[in-house]
Amino acid sequence: MRWSTSSTPPSTPGCAVPEPILDVRDLTVRFRTRRGIVTAVDGLSFTVAQGEVLGIVGESGSGKSVSMMTLMRLIRDPNASVTGHAYFRGRDLEVRDLLALPESEMRGLCGREIAMIFQDPMTSLTPVYTVGWQIAEQVRAHERVTKKAALDRAAGMLGEVGIPDPARRIHQYPHEFSGGMRQRVMIAMALTCNPALLIADEPTTALDVTTQAQILDLIRRLQAAHGSSVILITHDMGVVSEIADRVLVMYAGRVAEQGPKSAVFHRPQHPYTWGLLSSVPNTRGGRVRRLPVIPGAPPSPLEIAESCAFGPRCRLRHDACAVRPALGGTGDHVDACWLPRDDRQQLRLQIAQAAVRRDQPDDLEGATQ
Ligand SMILES: Nc1ncnc2c1ncn2[C@@H]1O[C@H](COP(=O)(O)OP(=O)(O)OP(=O)(O)O)[C@@H](O)[C@H]1O
Ligand code: SF4
Ligand SMILES: [Mg+2]
Structure with missing residues (x-):
């Protein structure tokens, strides 16, 4: 496996906000396979603040586990290649690039400063x-x-x-x-x-709902008591809404949207996030409808296009989407989509209304026709 070698964190001149405990920049993980190059993580950047719970959601294969295993240096595949930086600020306030640390130093950090819970x-x-x-x-x-x-x-x-x-x-x-x-x-x-940072990769997926609630409550209480930061990976938007402070939505190894939980849940900006949120069951009563699905499937990691990765499943795609959208937005709430910001909530509303009229899956495919 090849690792990037620079361990010097770039300075943040005039930065008044507290440094994050973890600052991941442009993380890319590729595997050389017989069928070609698999790009599992494609330029992923995010931060985790001290004492914060970051919820990471995304469909199967979107690169959630590979990115976390890479941070923990647990990818042992000799055909893996990793680039990017992951600046971690330990309890001693020293900043280290996890991707460039010697193995011995990394072993010293794992367990004491960073710990991981597996599914x-x-x-x-x-x-x-x-x-x-x-x-x-x-x-x-x-x-x-x-x-x-x-x-x-x-x-x-x-x-x-x-x-x-x-x-x-x-x-x-x-x-x-x-x-x-x-x-x-x-x-x-x-x-x-x-540990200063706990990474929990779908820690409750295999458990019944009662035990799941207890485990989540436990993580939250222990996190509050010890002031640790937590990265929680899950498929379940309900879990994220309960426990996370901020949300990162991943799609095809990239960030589709990230921001404070309230912003992502109340003003989601990316059509993929709309799809994820509309597939959460409504437990507040009302007429029972079939749960919507996002049509199509994620792209093969063997074919990473330079266009928007969500394009083939998004009926709102237009000419601009042939170019990969950069992350943009206001303040802490960013997303990767070319749609004009002012139009988005209106488009989302139209999609929801079309779904209610048809009382059938409000997939993005049909809603804008
Ligand atoms: N050693 C490997 N060689 C080739 N491809 C790999 C390897 N490890 C992971 N991948 C691929 O990387 C992609 C991302 O996998 P990852 O396990 O991170 O997905 P995930 O988001 O955690 O999915 P899930 O929700 O199912 O756990 C997948 O397409 C997977 O097949
Ligand atoms: S960039 Fe285009 S294809 Fe991608 S989500 Fe936005 S509208 Fe859809
Ligand atoms: Mg996984």
């Missing part, structure tokens, strides 16, 4: 060791403490994430825990060293 807890938990041992080892990898102190810490952490009788359960193996409990164990392990 499947068994990818992080080893079946042959007790959960207490695994959490204690995580502590001892970063702190000089005795085994006994580390095990006590593990029990305390299990209690904090809501596992009953933690002093007994630290001696049990992962298979003795239910799916939701294992997810809690993984959260306990991730939070043991009080």
Whole structure:
């Protein structure tokens, strides 16, 4: 795997706002495959502020996991090539480019400063060791403490994430825990060293709704208690609306839209975000309608066009869309679309009205005909 080598963060002259804890710039990840070059992440830029929860949403294959695994330096594929920067400000206030750090320094940061929770807890938990041992080892990898102190810490952490009788359960193996409990164990392990940044990649997808709500509540409470920042990846706009402070909508490895949650939910600007939001079930009553879908499928990552990636699915496309739109907008709320800003809410309204009239999927294809 090739990594970019520069580790010097560009200065921000006259910048009065606090530096973000993570500043990702122009991250691109490509894989050389037999069928050609797969562009999984295509010039992704975003920031995460101190104590903030950033929700990342997007369809399957949009590059959410690859981008996060790249930040954690977990992409082991020798055919991967990575460019861009990911400036991370640790608790010591030193800024480091995660993509250019030597492996040894990166290992020192992982767990202590940055931790990741995966969709499947068994990818992080080893079946042959007790959960207490695994959490204690995580502590001892970063702190000089005795085994006994580390095990006590593990029990305390299990209690904090809501596992009953933690002093007994630290001696049990992962298979003795239910799916939701294992997810809690993984959260306990991730939070043991009080990381400045927690990355959670679909941490609740495999869980029932009750457990999902408990896990989300847990992440939120622990994040508030420890002042950590969180990146939460999910397919579920409902989850984002509950837990995120800001939202990043990804499409085909790029940013389609990002901004504060209230802005993205109340004044979404990108036709793809409109589609995502209109496919969220309405739980406030009213007539039951079939859930709308976005027609078509995301483009193949083997064929990255220089046009708007959403173009083939967007009936609002026009001549300008043959050129890749740059991110633009007002303040913190930006999107990549050529439509005139003043016209967008009107167009969205027309689409919604057309869907109600037909009482059928308000896909973007049909709504503007
Ligand atoms: N090692 C690899 N070699 C080739 N292509 C890869 C490799 N790893 C990931 N990809 C491709 O990169 C793209 C992005 O994958 P990624 O796992 O980031 O998607 P995702 O947004 O996390 O999707 P999901 O919501 O299903 O988890 C996909 O098209 C995937 O097939
Ligand atoms: S740039 Fe064009 S094709 Fe892309 S979302 Fe906007 S209108 Fe649709
Ligand atoms: Mg994924």
